[in-house]
Each structure stands twice: as structure tokens, then as C-alpha cells.
Amino acid sequence: DVKVTQSSRYLVKRTGEKVFLECVQDMDHENMFWYRQDPGLGLRLIYFSYDVKMKEKGDIPEGYSVSREKKERFSLILESASTNQTSMYLCASSTDRQGNRSFFGQGTRLTVV
Amino acid sequence: AQKVTQAQTEISVVEKEDVTLDCVYETRDTTYYLFWYKQPPSGELVFLIRRNSFDEQNEISGRYSWNFQKSTSSFNFTITASQVVDSAVYFCALRSSNTGKLIFGQGTTLQVKP
Numbered sequence: 001d002v003k004v005t006q007s008s009r010y011l012v013k014r015t016g017e018k019v020f021l022e023c024v025q026d027m028d029h030e031n032m033f034w035y036r037q038d039p040g041l042g043l044r045l046i047y048f049s050y051d052v053k054m055k056e057k058g059d060i061p062e063g064y065s066v067s068r069e070k071k072e073r074f075s076l077i078l079e080s081a082s083t084n085q086t087s088m089y090l091c092a093s094s095t096d097r098q099g100n101r102s103f104f105g106q107g108t109r110l111t112v113v
Numbered sequence: 114a115q116k117v118t119q120a121q122t123e124i125s126v127v128e129k130e131d132v133t134l135d136c137v138y139e140t141r142d143t144t145y146y147l148f149w150y151k152q153p154p155s156g157e158l159v160f161l162i163r164r165n166s167f168d169e170q171n172e173i174s175g176r177y178s179w180n181f182q183k184s185t186s187s188f189n190f191t192i193t194a195s196q197v198v199d200s201a202v203y204f205c206a207l208r209s210s211n212t213g214k215l216i217f218g219q220g221t222t223l224q225v226k227p
Binding site for chain 1: 117119122148150155156157158160163204206213214215216217218219220
């Protein structure tokens with residue numbers, strides 16, 4: 001079974017800190033995605049990547065960056081964490097651009113204080 | 114622009130009742146894909162179904178059924194004889210064949226009471 005693993009389930013960081021959220025998938029998927037989930041807003045796409053070293057902005061990229069140096073790993077970076085980035089972050093992967101389903105990690109609940 | 118709307122924020126039913134979760138989407142693509150995911154309290158999204166834009170056949174899987182209607186841009190999800198274990202947040206999502214982006218609706222929280 002496909003496994004998408006996020007490095008932390010819960011994280012508490014201080015305002016201004018640089019934060020790394022890591023995501024690893026074990027099925028050689030080309031595509032990887034980062035979403036944030038907020039009540040009443042559903043899941044919103046932050047960044048996605050179709051291949052190693054490739055990235056594209058999603059709908060809410062401001063305040064975030066990403067890194068994909070290896071196919072199996074997709075990192076979300078908060079350069080200077082702010083309280084409005086307190087949220088649930090979900091990573092996903094899929095095999096290609098078309099209709100294949102996405103597989104999700106268990107989520108990281110980030111609190112910025 | 115692509116958009117998915119789940120107008121029902123929260124639904125509460127009593128066990129064994131039938132319940133329908135609505136999903137309306139917007140896209141200019143001729144080829145696209147629609148999904149439903151379930152998010153139980155544990156947090157991980159669980160895939161339920163995928164439909165492509167050329168397949169309007171409705172589908173039934175046990176107590177779950179899906180009604181896809183391109184004419185109204187809707188992809189509704191019905192749970193028959195609901196159970197407490199169906200309590201979760203349900204998301205409808207749209208994927209463009211052009212961009213590959215997966216766009217989610219706001220989610221519907223379903224509470225099934227015993």
C-alpha cells in the first residue's frame with residue numbers, strides 16, 4: 001500500500017522561526033502536493049511539484065517555499081513563521097497529472113506562537 | 114477558474130437515516146476528474162471514488178452511491194442507512210487534466226448520532 005509520511009504530527013514554533021515540514025512517499029510518484037486545511041475553507045493548495053527540482057505555485061503560496069531534491073521527498077518551508085500560518089498541513093502524492101487518485105499523509109498540525 | 118462548492122457545512126442525522134452530500138463544481142476544461150475523500154477524526158484523507166468527465170454513469174458501492182450530472186455540474190454523494198462510523202468530514206475535489214491541480218471544496222462535516 002502507498003505510504004505518505006509526514007515527519008511530525010504536531011509542531012509548535014515561535015513567530016519568526018524558519019520551519020521545515022517534511023513529506024516522504026514510497027511509491028515513486030511523480031507528483032507531490034502541499035495543502036493547508038482550515039475550518040470552513042477546506043484544503044487549499046500551497047505548492048506542487050511534478051518532478052525533482054520542479055515546483056509550481058498553488059493558490060496560496062505567499063509566505064511559503066518548497067524544495068524537491070529527491071523524487072520521494074517534498075519539503076514545505078516557512079521562511080519566517082507567523083501566527084496566521086497556524087494550521088493543519090497535508091502532503092499528498094500521485095502518479096501523474098491526470099486522473100489518478102492522490103494519497104495523503106496523516107497531516108501536521110502546526111501552531112505558531 | 115476552477116472551483117468546488119460544498120454548500121452544506123455541517124449535517125447531523127440519526128443512525129439509519131439516508132443522507133446526501135452536495136457538490137457543485139466549475140471548470141472550463143472538457144476533460145477533468147472528480148473525487149470524494151473522507152477525513153475521519155484521525156486526520157488522514159481516505160479516497161472514496163473518482164469519476165472522469167466522460168463517464169456520467171452513477172456508481173454504487175455498498176451503502177455509498179454517487180450521482181454525477183454534467184448538466185448541473187454536480188457530483189453528489191449519498192450514504193444509505195448511515196452508521197456512526199460514517200461520521201467524518203467529506204471533501205469533494207476536482208482535478209484539471211491540464212494542470213493536474215486538485216482543487217477541494219470546503220468540506221461537509223457529517224455527524225451520525227446513535
